[in-house]
Amino acid sequence: MTETSHTNSLFNVSDKTKNRNAAERRFRIYGILAISIGLLMLLVLASTIILRGTSAFQQTFITLDVDLLESKLDKKGNRNVDDIKKVSTFGYSPILLNAMKKVLEKHEIRTSLKKKALGGIISKSAPSQIRDFVLEDVNRIGQTVEFKFLVNGWIDGYIKGRYSRESVANSKFASAEQFDLIDQLLEVGVVEKKFNFDFIFGADASDQRPEAAGIGVAMVGSFYLMLVVLVLSLPLGVAASIYLEEFAKQNIFTDVIEVTISNLAAVPSIVFGILGLAVFINYMHLPQSTPIVGGLVLTLMTLPTIIISTRASLKSVPPSIRDAALGLGASKMQTVFHHVLPLAAPGILTGTIIGMAQALGESAPLLLIGMIGYVATNMPTTISEGLLSPNSAMPAQIYEWAKRADPAFIERAWGGIIILLIFLLTMNTMAVILRRRFERRW
Amino acid sequence: MKDQTYLDRESNLTPGISKISAKNVNVYYDDVQALKDVSVEIGKNAVTSFIGPSGCGKSTFLRCLNRMNDTIDICKVTGQILLEGEDIYDPKIDPVQLRAKVGMVFQKPNPFPKSVYDNIAYGPKIHGLANTKSDLDEIVEKSLQRAAIWDEVKDRLSSPATGLSGGQQQRICIARAIATSPDILLMDEPCSALDPIATAQVEELIDELRENFCVVIVTHSMQQAARVSQKTAFFHLGSLVEFGDTEKIFTNPNDPRTESYITGRIG
Numbered sequence: 001m002t003e004t005s006h007t008n009s010l011f012n013v014s015d016k017t018k019n020r021n022a023a024e025r026r027f028r029i030y031g032i033l034a035i036s037i038g039l040l041m042l043l044v045l046a047s048t049i050i051l052r053g054t055s056a057f058q059q060t061f062i063t064l065d066v067d068l069l070e071s072k073l074d075k076k077g078n079r080n081v082d083d084i085k086k087v088s089t090f091g092y093s094p095i096l097l098n099a100m101k102k103v104l105e106k107h108e109i110r111t112s113l114k115k116k117a118l119g120g121i122i123s124k125s126a127p128s129q130i131r132d133f134v135l136e137d138v139n140r141i142g143q144t145v146e147f148k149f150l151v152n153g154w155i156d157g158y159i160k161g162r163y164s165r166e167s168v169a170n171s172k173f174a175s176a177e178q179f180d181l182i183d184q185l186l187e188v189g190v191v192e193k194k195f196n197f198d199f200i201f202g203a204d205a206s207d208q209r210p211e212a213a214g215i216g217v218a219m220v221g222s223f224y225l226m227l228v229v230l231v232l233s234l235p236l237g238v239a240a241s242i243y244l245e246e247f248a249k250q251n252i253f254t255d256v257i258e259v260t261i262s263n264l265a266a267v268p269s270i271v272f273g274i275l276g277l278a279v280f281i282n283y284m285h286l287p288q289s290t291p292i293v294g295g296l297v298l299t300l301m302t303l304p305t306i307i308i309s310t311r312a313s314l315k316s317v318p319p320s321i322r323d324a325a326l327g328l329g330a331s332k333m334q335t336v337f338h339h340v341l342p343l344a345a346p347g348i349l350t351g352t353i354i355g356m357a358q359a360l361g362e363s364a365p366l367l368l369i370g371m372i373g374y375v376a377t378n379m380p381t382t383i384s385e386g387l388l389s390p391n392s393a394m395p396a397q398i399y400e401w402a403k404r405a406d407p408a409f410i411e412r413a414w415g416g417i418i419i420l421l422i423f424l425l426t427m428n429t430m431a432v433i434l435r436r437r438f439e440r441r442w
Numbered sequence: 443m444k445d446q447t448y449l450d451r452e453s454n455l456t457p458g459i460s461k462i463s464a465k466n467v468n469v470y471y472d473d474v475q476a477l478k479d480v481s482v483e484i485g486k487n488a489v490t491s492f493i494g495p496s497g498c499g500k501s502t503f504l505r506c507l508n509r510m511n512d513t514i515d516i517c518k519v520t521g522q523i524l525l526e527g528e529d530i531y532d533p534k535i536d537p538v539q540l541r542a543k544v545g546m547v548f549q550k551p552n553p554f555p556k557s558v559y560d561n562i563a564y565g566p567k568i569h570g571l572a573n574t575k576s577d578l579d580e581i582v583e584k585s586l587q588r589a590a591i592w593d594e595v596k597d598r599l600s601s602p603a604t605g606l607s608g609g610q611q612q613r614i615c616i617a618r619a620i621a622t623s624p625d626i627l628l629m630d631e632p633c634s635a636l637d638p639i640a641t642a643q644v645e646e647l648i649d650e651l652r653e654n655f656c657v658v659i660v661t662h663s664m665q666q667a668a669r670v671s672q673k674t675a676f677f678h679l680g681s682l683v684e685f686g687d688t689e690k691i692f693t694n695p696n697d698p699r700t701e702s703y704i705t706g707r708i709g
Contacts (some may be wrong), residue, residue: 192545249515320552324615326513328565329542329620338564 051415059196059211060151062122064099066130068141079138089127096126105225111181121178123150125212153210153408154181159193164409193419197414204373204397210408215416217376221391222360223292228295229302231361234352237306245314246336265304272301273365281369289370289390297369298359301305308423313344346438353431357424363395373400396421461486461656466523476502480682482675485509488667489648489657491667494677500660504628508535508544509537545619549631551611553603561603561614563620564672581621589617590647609640627651629659645670664704668692676700
């Protein structure tokens with residue numbers, strides 16, 4: 001009151017204006033704070049994942065010259081495949097031990113380790129690696145072949161800094177002597193750390209062999225899941241949305257459907273999992289643990305997302321376009337397919353990709369229908385095998401690893417998360433690019 | 443049914459003059475009555491304008507003439523509208539065919555987000571009016587020429603129509619509407635989104651179109667109605683108050699409401 005009487009100059013800032021400006025400044029600071037906190041969280045998350053996960057992509061290997069002794073592998077000496085098959089991986093252990101001793105002699109390394117502890121340095125997958133190699137061509141018996149074997153997970157953990165001599169003092173899995181030996185072998189180059197392609201392309205391995213576990217088969221499982229989800233949910237979802245949005249009359253029935261779809265989108269995924277278990281496996285007797293069942297379950301989960309986003313993008317097409325086409329004598333269907341759908345396409349695509357990305361990261365429903373980590377040991381060779389043979393998916397595989405006791409598996413879980421995140425980021429980037437690309441056309 | 447149509451034709455149509463005849467048309471949006479007992483005869487080769495204050499039902503009536511109201515779920519139409527003696531609300535009539543015969547231009551220019559060429563060619567394509575590419579080219583060129591925009595766009599037929607100016611877009615929409623060679627052209631406030639220059643161009647165009655089409659135009663501007671139309675219908679509160687020669691309506695209206703409106707006392 002006094003102010004107005006004092007002056008009318010614009011250069012005098014009134015108290016009210018000052019308060020308003022201060023409020024705006026405060027709000028800006030809050031906003032910047034909120035964004036900074038968000039970015040910080042993201043940074044912590046990303047750096048933790050990268051720090052913990054990258055070591056999974058490297059693995060310690062040992063290079064050994066193995067004598068494929070006839071006296072051990074083919075006692076009859078007639079190269080009969082059936083006879084050779086009778087020699088189990090257990091029978092290959094002595095050869096492996098010989099090779100180990102040979103390399104120690106060659107480099108004049110002395111060790112007090114007993115047979116078992118010496119062999120324990122090498123992964124338990126090594127004997128079957130040699131056996132597979134021999135069975136591939138039995139004439140290889142008698143030769144001396146250079147192999148690269150994985151090193152046991154505990155030893156690998158020592159090289160990656162997970163264990164020290166003190167921490168394994170009371171362990172029955174590894175000993176300080178083994179670490180001494182490894183240090184010497186590292187020096188002479190028999191043991192080395194290399195990029196591990198088997199982690200990206202291989203299959204899960206048993207509890208005793210974390211070093212041999214890979215996410216590749218689960219990745220293929222995820223691929224088939226996504227295939228099923230895409231093939232089922234895109235046409236179904238888009239057709240349903242077009243019908244609801246463009247053709248169906250507004251009445252109680254469509255209202256109920258609309259509410260139901262919205263509710264379905266909010267249903268926890270585990271509910272879809274138990275539904276899939278009850279309906280697809282127990283009632284319809286589809287093979288359990290298979291990508292086809294997983295795909296069906298994830299389709300149920302993805303459909304509402306796709307329908308909602310498709311309807312939203314159909315709604316956002318201006319009605320004037322529909323009027324224009326109808327006014328020219330285009331039928332309803334021509335109007336929708338010639339004009340409305342192309343304009344809604346970027347939105348539909350984005351919705352679909354985001355729905356798929358959600359499905360790709362889903363683990364709970366898959367666990368319920370048995371798509372757990374260890375069910376598949378081989379890559380499927382045909383599409384039908386890919387769909388119908390038991391497999392896992394990346395998130396389920398990661399969960400499976402994370403719950404195992406051996407820290408070597410935890411490392412792999414982190415590595416798996418990196419791969420999963422790469423896939424999700426790729427899909428989301430694709431969604432953004434597609435959207436930009438289509439929208440820029442006019 | 444055929445006899446009925448024949449009789450209707452005899453009784454309702456003065457040969458050579460009436461193109462559309464509406465009898466007792468009532469339109470309801472749910473419970474709200476938007477049009478009350480509208481009866482009107484719209485002539486050939488003439489521009490008929492519908493004037494009246496906002497919400498008087500003039501656009502609603504226009505949209506009845508090509509059954510665009512069908513797209514609104516809650517809209518119900520009763521009464522009879524005859525196009526050359528045929529009841530367009532007969533259940534056997536396919537609105538798609540009707541709309542090919544009765545073209546429409548909307549209030550806001552609404553070209554498809556496609557090229558100029560594709561905009562014009564779309565109607566002829568879906569109605570199978572052109573068998574060859576050269577036929578189609580000819581239709582496109584002719585339509586654009588008739589809509590007085592050919593010279594402006596002939597070098598950019600493949601560029602997007604949405605990139606043109608508002609007035610150009612509206613003339614593209616007119617060209618698009620006449621490309622299917624309709625008998626009747628309905629225009630729903632075609633100049634309301636345009637500047638005075640573009641308006642003048644479109645009005646000139648409407649005058650030229652009169653030779654080949656029966657044009658019905660809804661307009662907010664009385665001056666425009668006076669400039670372009672030969673017949674004028676005045677709507678008020680959902681009823682047709684007065685219908686007659688434009689000159690007479692604007693100089694010597696019968697109804698006091700019409701007079702109030704054109705002198706600016708209501709509406």
